[in-house]
Amino acid sequence: MTLTETRASATRVLRFDRVQRGAHWANATLFGLLMFTAIPLYFGTFFGIVMQRHLMAQIHLWSGLALPIPVIVSLLGPWGRQMRRDVRRINYWTRREVEWMRTLGKSPLETDKFNPGQKLNAIFIAAVIILMLATGAVLQWFRLFPVPWRVGATFVHDVFAYAIFAVVIGHVIVALTHPESLRSMFSGWVSEKWAATHAPSWLKEETLTKE
Amino acid sequence: MALPTSEVKSTEPVKRTAIGRRTILGLSALGALGVAFGSSVQSFLGSAFGSGLGGLLPGGDRFRIYSITGTFPKVKDSDYRLKVSGLVERPKTFTLADLKAMPVTSFKKPFQCVTGWRVPNVEWEGVLLSDILATVGVKQGAVALTFESYDRADTESLTIDQAHLPDVIVAYQMLGAPVTTEHGGPVRLYVAQMFGYKSLKWLSAIRVVNTVQPGFWERNGYPVNGWLDGSTGPTNPTPSLD
Numbered sequence: 001m002t003l004t005e006t007r008a009s010a011t012r013v014l015r016f017d018r019v020q021r022g023a024h025w026a027n028a029t030l031f032g033l034l035m036f037t038a039i040p041l042y043f044g045t046f047f048g049i050v051m052q053r054h055l056m057a058q059i060h061l062w063s064g065l066a067l068p069i070p071v072i073v074s075l076l077g078p079w080g081r082q083m084r085r086d087v088r089r090i091n092y093w094t095r096r097e098v099e100w101m102r103t104l105g106k107s108p109l110e111t112d113k114f115n116p117g118q119k120l121n122a123i124f125i126a127a128v129i130i131l132m133l134a135t136g137a138v139l140q141w142f143r144l145f146p147v148p149w150r151v152g153a154t155f156v157h158d159v160f161a162y163a164i165f166a167v168v169i170g171h172v173i174v175a176l177t178h179p180e181s182l183r184s185m186f187s188g189w190v191s192e193k194w195a196a197t198h199a200p201s202w203l204k205e206e207t208l209t210k211e
Numbered sequence: 212m213a214l215p216t217s218e219v220k221s222t223e224p225v226k227r228t229a230i231g232r233r234t235i236l237g238l239s240a241l242g243a244l245g246v247a248f249g250s251s252v253q254s255f256l257g258s259a260f261g262s263g264l265g266g267l268l269p270g271g272d273r274f275r276i277y278s279i280t281g282t283f284p285k286v287k288d289s290d291y292r293l294k295v296s297g298l299v300e301r302p303k304t305f306t307l308a309d310l311k312a313m314p315v316t317s318f319k320k321p322f323q324c325v326t327g328w329r330v331p332n333v334e335w336e337g338v339l340l341s342d343i344l345a346t347v348g349v350k351q352g353a354v355a356l357t358f359e360s361y362d363r364a365d366t367e368s369l370t371i372d373q374a375h376l377p378d379v380i381v382a383y384q385m386l387g388a389p390v391t392t393e394h395g396g397p398v399r400l401y402v403a404q405m406f407g408y409k410s411l412k413w414l415s416a417i418r419v420v421n422t423v424q425p426g427f428w429e430r431n432g433y434p435v436n437g438w439l440d441g442s443t444g445p446t447n448p449t450p451s452l453d
Contacts, residue, residue, distance in 0.1 A: 151249060
């Protein structure tokens, strides 16, 4: 039995193609490494951990420099069609979506492929990749920058690090409590029933495409 | 009735806003402002909440603990010795009790790392380096001092003039308590007007010499004169920060 990744089958719909899954897990691995190494680098005073500080710092540096690679590689090139399409979905919001976010999910909305909360998560991650890279570069190559900038970059890097921990932990909790969504980040597929509940507007569009 | 620019087909014409782009640009602008003014925000937070609570805030007062070797030399208070030798009249080895018996100097001054992090209003207490030099008597022809850490991994240097500044101390108290092992205890150097790397930890030996011998960090590219304001000479020893 050969199973090619057709966009929609009778009972299931392709949510994430191979490129997107690869980009997600590569990005997740880098974030994991960065966050893991950030703890001893940042809280060394409290835990008295310094044994591997140099190694931790090197892992942190190289993971940070690699951070844009999964996003860029998955977006550019002929394999990135679905990725680019989803980026447009995440970027453009209808008035109803804005309203839904403002009322924290209380206003009616026929959800697109991603609900506004999921969109916001993706936008936040994109923004912090830029911010952490830029401020991280000031910290790494500090000699090129005046001292007040170094202090400011440290401040911004720290503040956003706290925000990243909050958002990523939240993201993981939501993923673990939504097994079918989580499974689709491994297999790519969701059931039509899932799509009808969580992304009705997207399901209609996919069904249209299929016909 | 124009269809939206997005490929998504819809039964009703929908106006769409590029929230993603706006958010990313907005956060980037916020980040740029933070880099430009974070220094002042942090000073404000530090003075508003004090050193204790500031340590819990993001970007607040927090020492990043560095050690060149990856370990801390652990020295018991009773075993501690500071050997002062070289171009001196009366070479002497000080115990911790000897240092504590000397006139006490204390002040609140920031610790500023060359890489950017900074802890304001740190309480320091110890002996003026100039008092130690007076005790041993600096000989004619002395130009500089070299400092050595307990594990011999780190070295530092100061000129004789720099060593006589009134805020250069051999510290045994820090943050209101004896200097802890990770902060370089039981005894460390503190050079208030220079970047943190000049404030050698786990101080074990001072030698008075006839030439400036660049220390560990200077051999790794940091300025020998680590003035906080980035100047190269002692002509303007008042730090621009704080």
